[in-house]
Amino acid sequence: MFDVVIIGAGPAGASAALFTAKAGKKTLVVDNDKSITKRAWIENHYGVKEVTGPALVETGKEQAKKFGAEIVQATVTNISKTENGFRVESDQNQYEAKHVIVATGMMADLAETVGLKTKPGTEPRIKTILDVDAAGKTNIQGIWAAGTIAGVSMHTIITAGDGAKVAINVISEINGERYVDHDILKS
């Protein structure tokens, strides 16, 4: 049983995984390696002068793994409710999760299969997004969404930030109190 299964390892998903794993939550990321970010050349990500999309995505996954997140390559085909949480089915395996974060970028097909409430996208070239509240909650309790699929502006700093925001909300809900992750510079 994973505390959190995250679908998608782009900036939104890997950023969420970094936070949940660092908070000690058993975290799995399932990704099918179709991140649109891999086509980008990026000069507008605060704190990073310039970076290729593939390098940003790879570093994000390495950061999440460093804190204990597991990352597997597979396509998630369904999410169904169980007694204690959710069953996440992929073309390779199936996993049990207490919480699920959908971070599938421009891909809304899985969300539609699962019965998550969608609405028309507002960003250029984004047809369909999930109907989420300010915390990132979908219409199914325990399933959250972050990044492009959650309708935020399609920029790496924003999708990564949204993944972090949603992860902090998930961690806070699991812990029963607001969570903050601050490391202090050693003098």
Ligand SMILES: Cc1cc2nc3c(=O)[nH]c(=O)nc-3n(C[C@H](O)[C@H](O)[C@H](O)COP(=O)(O)OP(=O)(O)OC[C@H]3O[C@@H](n4cnc5c(N)ncnc54)[C@H](O)[C@@H]3O)c2cc1C
């Ligand atoms: C050509 C191009 C140039 C860009 N240039 C810039 C730029 O200069 N600056 C900037 O800030 N932004 C840029 N962007 C935008 C930026 O890449 C995106 O806005 C943002 O990073 C998307 O992050 P995401 O995590 O939401 O989605 P993605 O990075 O697309 O990640 C989604 C992940 O979910 C996975 N996935 C989807 N469905 C499933 C499933 N069913 N099962 C398993 N895995 C699944 C995919 O494989 C993918 O890895 C550019 C985009 C493009 C296309």
